[in-house]
């Protein structure tokens with residue numbers, strides 16, 4: 001993935017140093033000695049066309065000029081074009097796609113990058129074989145990006161596209177509330193064969209999203225996703241541009257999968273947390289919107305609190321890790 005390199009190596013967000021710094025940290029933490037490194041194949045034309053339905057896109061990627069100077073000339077209308085495309089970008093595109101594409105019937109895509117997963121949403125918007133969940137900062141979306149909670153998919157894919165916009169500056173309590181209250185109940189019912197994670201760490205502390213998710217917070221999210229698809233999960237690196245924190249976020253996420261209890265919050269659901277009011281009301285809003293498609297948001301009937309138990313504070317996350325699991329029926 002180091003083939004994609006912004007021309008300005010020292011000041012760019014999209015620097016190939018992201019990858020080398022991550023590998024250095026994984027080595028330091030002893031992670032590389034504990035995991036198998038799978039070879040990957042480059043995606044071929046047939047695989048890429050499985051999602052990009054026309055040849056124009058492929059022709060465009062392949063037609064990118066090979067020198068930085070030619071690139072800048074071709075895209076002179078865009079400032080900082082090398083952020084998006086560099087000499088090695090086409091090669092990096094086919095390597096990245098080849099590393100994650102497989103043919104399956106029920107795929108869950110979880111995108112916790114601070115930016116909306118607009119590309120993935122667009123590709124699978126009318127597809128019920130891919131359940132897409134994007135948590136993102138509501139103020140940081142791309143132009144024309146349909147990133148609101150009301151964008152729930154269309155046609156056969158209606159109800160299979162879930163956007164959870166979060167307020168600026170959100171932290172792991174907000175992210176984990178979204179995961180517990182919306183993602184896990186729906187995803188458990190969907191019963192994916194594999195979970196693909198658009199693992200962007202730019203909602204981390206001191207990163208470009210201005211948010212405050214800690215390394216352990218990311219580790220906890222990843223650890224929770226392991227309960228799906230028998231633990232079959234692919235983490236594909238997306239954002240994360242703070243070279244001090246990114247390697248630690250990645251290392252914690254991998255170590256959380258390996259079960260290192262200092263890499264996530266093992267007792268997260270048994271302790272009290274304070275997501276923001278806007279996160280709580282967004283979850284309520286989404287439960288209403290998704291109820292016609294997913295019968296998993298059944299409220300527990302009001303009744304006396306069993307002796308010795310404290311009633312939960314409104315909005316507190318606790319108990320049932322999936323938050324709101326209700327009755328299950330086949331659909």
Ligand SMILES: [Zn+2]
Nearest residue numbers: 113115202239
């Ligand atoms: Zn991002």
